[in-house]
Amino acid sequence: MSGLSISKLHAAHGHTTVLRDLELTVPNGALACVLGPSGCGKSTLLRIIAGFHQPVSGKVTVGERTLNDDRTQIPAERRRIGYVPQDGALFPHLTVAANVGFGLPRAERRERVAEMLDLVGLNGLADRHPHQLSGGQQQRIALARALAPRPELLLLDEPFAALDAALRTELRTEVATTLRRAGATAVLVTHDVDEALAFADVIAVMRDGRIVQADAPHALYHRPADTGVARTLGEANLIPAKLAADHAITAFGELPLTDGASNGTEDAVVLLRPQQLRLSAASGPHTIEARIINAGFRGHDYRLELDPAARHELPTPLIAYTSADAPPPTDQTIHVAAHGTAHPLVPEQAPVSATV
Template identity: 50%
Template sequence: MARLEVENLVKRFGPVVAVDGVSFSVEAGEILVLLGPSGCGKTTVLRCIAGLEHPQAGDVRVDGRSLLGLPPERRGVGLVFQRYALFPHLSVAANVAYGLRHGWPRLPRAQRQRKVAELLALVGLSGYERRRPHELSEGQKQRVALARALAVEPKVLLLDEPLSALDAALRGELRHELRRILKERNTTAVYVTHDQTEALALADRVGVMRAGKLEQVDRPQDLYERPRTPFVAQFLGRANLWLARVVRLQPPKAWVEVAGLTVEAEVLAPPQGGEALLFFRPEWVETGHGPFQAELREAEYLGDHWEVRGRVQGLPLVLRTPTIPENPLSFRIMRAFLLPTAE
């Protein structure tokens, strides 16, 4: 398996800048998930890597060799399409064998059959060789698409929202299976999704994209616990972001004033000017006592905890508490970060 590098990629469609200077690298055997809202340019990045779009600037390298001059069929990059793009006139086996038969190198028939059997077994579809795509369920189509893409043993596998058409239960199941298969074959993969749960569960590392730019690439827990921009903080999980005045700055520590109180926070990125955003997750608090008084508006019971929403002197708040919340609720912020306001 190979290492993928994307450097300073720029893709414009007419006046629209879809990808605006994106750089990242994926180590051999690593799964990188590109996460972002729809229209953020993540699919375009994939298509540039696959050679289906031509970037105006930047480079795409596999094991140090640039792919840019090569047509898609000579890049050794696999792609699983969002709606699978199975060939409707071919059987499952013929779909999986397609690249082995018509691509390069061309395998002899017996080898092809062996490979198809192996891959169908891998995705759990042995016995489905002669079915046509329209006779399969969505989940089965997805597996065939994966098997087809893996059959040609691409150096890098790209997956474009491969689970988005499935229902929630199936999505959860396939998510684990997908990770198992990719890891079992030690595949270098770039996976595009807008679903944060999927991203956190699948990825070795996650890159969050917004408006054509990559905001942050990190391991899932780092991304969750130490987001570098308000957007990342909000996009992954729930977040409280309060506009605060910086009282004292002494990196890596800072003190800010918010709702008439002074709070200590860790500095992830230095704030610009005298204002900054105070960021903390709903679970980073201790409830029942503390300097903050929240007026609660709603409370949801979620089994092992309660999630409550309310306001602290006009600032919106979401909190997690293990006990039945009282109203007003006092709490203390146990851990907080300071993020810059500028977007």
């Protein structure tokens, strides 16, 4: 397998620009997730990489091979790229073995099919037809079929979207393990943040036809580039702050900065994730007073919506997660403290015009 590199990619459907100046690098052997809202251009990006859609301009390379640039447009069948669509799209009239072996040279077909079915843990099902498989089994066969010709790059377009929540979690873990075992470079498209956080070595957040930030899941969650990326990765409290050299001054007192340095700004916003806000038994110099306006039980914890007292000048609602056995009742006034570090955020950029 080989790494993927995309630069200055522009694409349109008719007169509507869909991708603009898109940059993305996926190292060899890495699993990347492209995360973004419906309609932001994720599938268009995959279809360009696969060779199903021609971009307006830009360069796409896999390993040393240029697939698209000003002069080059390698056809899809010569790209050596595997593609797993949302519904798997197995050939209904062929057996599992024939689906996985489709297009492989006859001499190696038998052995390669057995190897692939082994990889996805379904070697007992070679003689079945797709309609005799569960949704999860069909997706695993689709993955085996895509990996069988030893593609240089594997593309997965929301491959778990049609599955129920439990199967989805199980299968995405399995698929990630399978891909790592196969040493595959893969790009998965999703609008499910849990999927991206669990699956990826690199998450690329897409907005308005561009990749706005790409980084390891942990870095992206704790150090988002702007308020939009912060919200894309999970619930976010955006807290007004003044920035000093190495700390933020907030209604919760002084909090160290995540990256430990700022230029000093009077009028800043810092990110505090809900798990950083904790109920405090007593009021103190670094607690705020708030009223619980909603408490939702989520099995492992409660999600609280809080209305902070007006004097704190904080946004409403603040979101806190608490693992307390039972939170105080709704409408009760409580004290809240903030833990950990604060990460300064810039506002999300306004979208640019969508017409070429």
